[in-house]
Amino acid sequence: MTLLQFAQAYLFGWVFWMTLTLGCVGLTLLYHAVRGSWALPILRILEAGNKLLPVMFLAQIPILILLFTPTGHELYHWLPPVTDPVLQQKTFYLNPPFYVARQVIYFAIWWSLMSVLNRSAARQDVSQDPREAQLRANVAAPGIVAFVLTITFAYTDWVMSLDPHWFSTIFSSWFLVGAGLMTLAFATMIVTWRAWRMQQQPWVDILRNNPGFMRDMGNLMLAFTMLWAYFSLSQFLIIWSGNLPEETSYYLRRTEGVWLLLGAALIGLQFLVPFLCLLSGRTKRTPGYLFGVALLIFVMRVVDIFWTVVPFFEEPSYPLCIAGFLAFGALWLTLFAQNQRNATVLPTHDPRLQEALESGATSHA
Amino acid sequence: MAVSNHHGSSPAGDGLSELLPGEHSYRSLGERIGSIVLNQNKHRWPWYVVFFIAFALLQVMMLSITWLLWRGVGIWGINIPVAWGFDIINFVWWIGIGHAGTLISAILLLLRQQWRNSINRFAEAMTLFAVACAGLFPLLHTGRPWLAYWMLPYPNVLAMWPQFRSPLLWDVFAVSTYATVSALFWFVGLIPDLGSLRDRARSPILKGIFGVLAMGWRGSAQHWARYETAYLTLAGLSTPLVLSVHTIVSFDFAVSIVPGWHTTIFPPYFVAGAVYAGFAMVLTLAIPVRKWYGLEDLITMKHMDWMAKIMLATGLVVFYGYICEAFYAFYSGNKFEIYMMTNRMFGPYAWSYWALIFCNGVVPQFLWFPQVRYNLFWLFVISQVVSVGMWLERFVIIVVSLHRDYLPANWGMYYPTIWDWGLYLGTIGQFTFLMFGFIRVLPMINIFEMKDLWHRIIHRGHGRVAHAGDGRHGGAMAPGTVQPLGSPAADVEG
Numbered sequence: 001m002t003l004l005q006f007a008q009a010y011l012f013g014w015v016f017w018m019t020l021t022l023g024c025v026g027l028t029l030l031y032h033a034v035r036g037s038w039a040l041p042i043l044r045i046l047e048a049g050n051k052l053l054p055v056m057f058l059a060q061i062p063i064l065i066l067l068f069t070p071t072g073h074e075l076y077h078w079l080p081p082v083t084d085p086v087l088q089q090k091t092f093y094l095n096p097p098f099y100v101a102r103q104v105i106y107f108a109i110w111w112s113l114m115s116v117l118n119r120s121a122a123r124q125d126v127s128q129d130p131r132e133a134q135l136r137a138n139v140a141a142p143g144i145v146a147f148v149l150t151i152t153f154a155y156t157d158w159v160m161s162l163d164p165h166w167f168s169t170i171f172s173s174w175f176l177v178g179a180g181l182m183t184l185a186f187a188t189m190i191v192t193w194r195a196w197r198m199q200q201q202p203w204v205d206i207l208r209n210n211p212g213f214m215r216d217m218g219n220l221m222l223a224f225t226m227l228w229a230y231f232s233l234s235q236f237l238i239i240w241s242g243n244l245p246e247e248t249s250y251y252l253r254r255t256e257g258v259w260l261l262l263g264a265a266l267i268g269l270q271f272l273v274p275f276l277c278l279l280s281g282r283t284k285r286t287p288g289y290l291f292g293v294a295l296l297i298f299v300m301r302v303v304d305i306f307w308t309v310v311p312f313f314e315e316p317s318y319p320l321c322i323a324g325f326l327a328f329g330a331l332w333l334t335l336f337a338q339n340q341r342n343a344t345v346l347p348t349h350d351p352r353l354q355e356a357l358e359s360g361a362t363s364h365a
Numbered sequence: 366m367a368v369s370n371h372h373g374s375s376p377a378g379d380g381l382s383e384l385l386p387g388e389h390s391y392r393s394l395g396e397r398i399g400s401i402v403l404n405q406n407k408h409r410w411p412w413y414v415v416f417f418i419a420f421a422l423l424q425v426m427m428l429s430i431t432w433l434l435w436r437g438v439g440i441w442g443i444n445i446p447v448a449w450g451f452d453i454i455n456f457v458w459w460i461g462i463g464h465a466g467t468l469i470s471a472i473l474l475l476l477r478q479q480w481r482n483s484i485n486r487f488a489e490a491m492t493l494f495a496v497a498c499a500g501l502f503p504l505l506h507t508g509r510p511w512l513a514y515w516m517l518p519y520p521n522v523l524a525m526w527p528q529f530r531s532p533l534l535w536d537v538f539a540v541s542t543y544a545t546v547s548a549l550f551w552f553v554g555l556i557p558d559l560g561s562l563r564d565r566a567r568s569p570i571l572k573g574i575f576g577v578l579a580m581g582w583r584g585s586a587q588h589w590a591r592y593e594t595a596y597l598t599l600a601g602l603s604t605p606l607v608l609s610v611h612t613i614v615s616f617d618f619a620v621s622i623v624p625g626w627h628t629t630i631f632p633p634y635f636v637a638g639a640v641y642a643g644f645a646m647v648l649t650l651a652i653p654v655r656k657w658y659g660l661e662d663l664i665t666m667k668h669m670d671w672m673a674k675i676m677l678a679t680g681l682v683v684f685y686g687y688i689c690e691a692f693y694a695f696y697s698g699n700k701f702e703i704y705m706m707t708n709r710m711f712g713p714y715a716w717s718y719w720a721l722i723f724c725n726g727v728v729p730q731f732l733w734f735p736q737v738r739y740n741l742f743w744l745f746v747i748s749q750v751v752s753v754g755m756w757l758e759r760f761v762i763i764v765v766s767l768h769r770d771y772l773p774a775n776w777g778m779y780y781p782t783i784w785d786w787g788l789y790l791g792t793i794g795q796f797t798f799l800m801f802g803f804i805r806v807l808p809m810i811n812i813f814e815m816k817d818l819w820h821r822i823i824h825r826g827h828g829r830v831a832h833a834g835d836g837r838h839g840g841a842m843a844p845g846t847v848q849p850l851g852s853p854a855a856d857v858e859g
Binding site: 165 | 530608612616619620621622627628629630631632633681685688689690692693695696697698699703733
């Protein structure tokens with residue numbers, strides 16, 4: 001085991017759980033901006049996730065330090081000394097000090113947005129002041145713009161620049177769609193598991209009284225599954241038809257040997273199976289089924305990000321990458337659970353909570 | 366609101382009465398909308414002025430086409446290297462405009478968005494007429510439109526078979542499917558209203574025409590049940606079309622290796638651009654028409670607000686596309702990509718790039734402010750700017766990318782001729798001509814859906830009916846299965 005292999009595994013684990021964190025950030029923003037009632041029951045889950053931003057930033061520091069060591073160059077080839085003439089052209093953007101500065105800016109933007117929104121939601125629990133919701137909408141709508149822009153540069157920095165010759169304009173938005181998908185699956189798993197296996201309140205009541213909630217989560221997962229497939233296919237088809245060496249390297253590496261199998265599994269299990277299951281109304285009515293589909297989606301998100309990130313590495317240790325994923329996962333989930341324990345289960349005084357809990361109940365009266 | 370005070374057994378705030386304010390009855394709604402068709406005295410001077418101008422422009426189109434067929438595409442400004450000019454720009458522009466209609470009629474229906482009800486008929490007609498304008502351009506660009514059927518894969522003795530790997534061929538299928546499904550969707554949605562007009566018309570000739578078109582519609586419970594199934598099926602079929610058509614249009618460019626065309630963000634960014642341009646056109650038409658025909662309580666400011674918000678959101682996606690294009694061109698380190706971007710920004714066509722950024726990047730940001738969204742004048746102005754911006758976007762992508770590619774020896778300039786402009790303005794004439802003709806002969810707002818909306822406003826919170834409405838929210842769907850024989854349906858006679 002070399003330091004490089006360790007760094008690769010660390011980076012993979014970090015990118016995966018960071019993507020889930022950002023999914024929580026993105027859905028929190030989306031929810032507050034559109035003020036729909038669909039995400040009210042999972043708002044505290046999203047908040048517990050987005051509150052891990054500072055931890056994830058601390059966890060990135062070892063990677064940032066690595067940039068200034070000789071091993072860094074083996075991970076990110078754009079790090080000095082740069083001899084390749086194409087990469088020399090990119091130093092205006094890809095250079096260590098600017099890279100570090102950008103990370104600070106991203107996290108500062110994300111964290112300030114989240115603290116304003118989380119605090120306002122918590123304040124409203126106490127004060128019941130309906131103006132808080134308007135305040136959050138006013139912050140979250142432009143917040144989405146800032147979020148999407150920063151995400152674009154962030155994934156370019158973290159993942160795309162692992163192969164500094166390669167570029168694809170849809171890549172970051174593709175990651176964003178995947179983040180949304182995996183966060184929805186994650187939240188759906190938590191809610192359905194608690195209601196269906198653990199018979200915990202208030203989840204049992206929510207699922208029983210408001211069938212719209214599971215339908216909405218199912219339909220959102222369906223929409224994101226389709227978007228994921230649409231973005232993936234677009235990127236593939238355009239690169240395949242162009243057939244330019246600087247771009248096709250991405251797919252060539254990912255269709256060698258076992259990678260090809262993983263890629264094929266993604267088409268079937270990240271798209272086809274969940275797509276067909278989620279089309280059916282029955283899946284969206286039965287907590288056990290919905291849990292199963294969400295679990296499948298989440299597992300395939302792991303495979304997909306593995307398939308995307310790891311082939312960028314030179315001679316990685318696969319077991320170590322999996323260990324990196326698990327170690328980060330243990331840390332993330334522990335802190336996530338702690339955040340959950342420290343907050344109320346539902347945003348109690350949001351005026352739309354009643355709507356979210358009982359819309360189904362009144363319509364069936 | 367008066368209504369919710371009278372009947373409000375459920376708390377106000379479901380937003381329904383905001384979409385149909387004031388006092389109405391089933392009869393008055395039928396009268397109001399139907400009379401625009403049946404009472405020709407309703408049409409005042411604005412209709413005649415617009416129709417006359419449109420008709421004049423339509424003649425310009427006819428003239429441009431005639432001369433084109435006589436002399437060939439050499440009368441256009443296209444050349445080598447810019448072999449695609451106004452023809453493709455205008456094709457993409459028109460096809461994009463149509464997308465708002467499909468989004469409103471199909472996706473917003475499936476998403477149970479009530480506010481689509483009063484604008485869907487109108488927007489669907491717009492889709493059809495925009496596709497009719499779009500289709501002309503590639504057809505005429507072939508130079509020999511009478512041989513257009515060669516693009517279809519049919520067994521022939523010419524030993525010819527279309528190139529299935531080319532997105533240009535996919536376009537043939539995508540656009541013709543789109544036109545067919547849109548026409549069906551529009552017509553099926555019209556049937557109950559045609560029945561209503563048949564019953565309301567006095568003149569035997571009109572009765573006959575509407576009677577044939579209504580296809581024997583009687584408004585029975587069975588008819589409504591069949592109708593619902595057909596309409597939902599068509600909505601399901603149309604939904605992927607919103608994405609597929611413009612995705613394939615974006616592939617026309619993206620699968621090539623021309624710098625400025627070959628970029629992976631194109632599909633979603635083209636689709637967003639299409640919806641963006643489409644809503645600009647819906648607003649362009651709806652703002653004057655609702656004023657001329659006094660429809661302010663059917664197409665409310667709430668509708669305008671929603672459309673403006675969608676325009677803002679899709680406009681932001683489009684602007685994000687521009688940012689990605691610019692950033693990754695420089696990030697790529699590829700000298701052709703970098704040159705393409707520098708040429709866009711500072712080359713001979715730099716004016717078009719900066720005008721584009723102004724129209725699609727800067728101006729729509731005013732829509733963040735509710736004061737602007739609720740001001741019809743500014744909303745109208747912004748819609749015009751957006752339409753121009755989306756046209757410029759295609760100009761920048763097509764002409765500016767083509768005129769300087771890999772080989773400096775191949776570089777050239779593109780100047781449209783009077784015939785390019787003649788055909789372009791002519792299609793605007795054709796579109797307006799068809800739109801205003803439509804307003805005069807068919808109900809531009811869905812009569813029965815408005816009755817249904819009214820039904821749900823006055824019966825809110827009454828257990829059984831609320832359940833029926835709630836279960837199927839989709840405005841279009843309501844009359845039928847659960848309710849007793851047609852509240853709005855039996856009311857067709859009015």
